[in-house]
Amino acid sequence: MSSPCDTENYMYVTPPYNGPMIPGKVIRASINAKIEQIKLKDFTKHDDDKIRYDMFPDNVLTDICKVLMFGAKKYEENNWKKCTDLTRYYNASRRHVEAWRTGEYYDNDSKLPHLAHALCNLMFMHYLEEEKQNAKQEA
Numbered sequence: 062m063s064s065p066c067d068t069e070n071y072m073y074v075t076p077p078y079n080g081p082m083i084p085g086k087v088i089r090a091s092i093n094a095k096i097e098q099i100k101l102k103d104f105t106k107h108d109d110d111k112i113r114y115d116m117f118p119d120n121v122l123t124d125i126c127k128v129l130m131f132g133a134k135k136y137e138e139n140n141w142k143k144c145t146d147l148t149r150y151y152n153a154s155r156r157h158v159e160a161w162r163t164g165e166y167y168d169n170d171s172k173l174p175h176l177a178h179a180l181c182n183l184m185f186m187h188y189l190e191e192e193k194q195n196a197k198q199e200a
Contacts, residue, residue: 121177121180124173124174124176124177124180125177125180125181125184127171127173127177128171128173128177128178128180128181129181131171131173132181141185142188142189145189145193147186147189147190150182150183150185150186150189151182151186153178153179153182154178154179154182154183154186155179157175157176157178157179157182158175158176158179160175161174161175161176161179
């Protein structure tokens with residue numbers, strides 16, 4: 062492990078937020094973009110094993126949220142949790158992917174990207190499957 066002052070193997074990166082810069086705050090990342098240390102004055106924090114939310118593309122997250130908001134307005138918030146038949150979400154995801162594959166970028170109803178709809182359906186499947194697995198472990 063390198064010392065906090067070793068800059069040979071590091072590059073400086075900007076924080077993934079739009080807030081004001083704090084004097085003395087330096088974020089260092091290794092060349093392969095793995096954040097190893099956050100140094101604030103004499104304080105060092107090792108974040109090697111923490112989840113890297115900055116790796117998730119903001120525009121994809123925004124589109125997923127827009128699809129969720131569209132669904133909440135059309136049906137009701139979290140209505141998707143009421144259907145535990147994963148086949149319905151699988152089929153919906155496949156329909157959106159097929160629409161995209163054949164050249165239709167936006168869903169006609171929501172005017173949002175088909176791939177964002179597909180991701181939402183896969184997310185529903187993942188969530189519901191995790192809930193089912195957790196319930197099995199608790200039983």
